[in-house]
Amino acid sequence: MHGIVHKTLKEYVVERADEASWNAIVDRAGLEPSLYLPVSHYDDEEFEVILETLSAVAVQERPQIERSFGRMLAPAFLSTFNAHVRADWALSDLLESLESITNAVDAAADETSVPDLSTKREGEDVLVTYRSPRWYPDVAHGVLEGVVAEFDTDAAVVVVEDRDDAEGVCTFRVRLE
Secondary structure, eight states, X not given: OBHHHHHHHHHHHHHHSOHHHHHHHHHHTTOOOXXXXXXXXXXXXXXXXXHHHHHHHSSSOHHHXXXXXXXXXXXXXXXXXXXXXXXXXXXXXXXXXXXXXXXXXXXXXSSOOOOEEEEEEETTEEEEEEEOXXXXXXXXXXXXXXXXXXXXXXXXXXXXXXXXXXXXXXXXXXXXX
């Protein structure tokens, strides 16, 4: 998994609690403390075990944690991959370009694969379909909400179709207002 995800997860926990809480989660998860570099690759299982441990000790349910984390991850993604985003784009331009952006990032990544995103314009809305063997649709939902927030719009993100199966497919509708 891309290092920006691990780095932002640590920032998410530290911002909401403190460094000692992060260290306790890492210890309880049975992991070695690590300095997460945004452009490095880290094991998917490490991310999963941290989320699992966090949800076991938190007052929120895991889907809410993942969605909240996704909202924080969005600005980190936009900053890390800003070379793929034009400064003059509106939200709809970015959403419609997600497929080409993720394809470019995936092609450039040595060890990391990114989720497969496809988009389709439907009137004023944009449908975003997330496909991944890593099943994190709540994180994806939060990322889309975070992207909307970064563009300071009133767009809404709703789940259209959510299939937790071997395909790992979830479709969101971004209602542009």
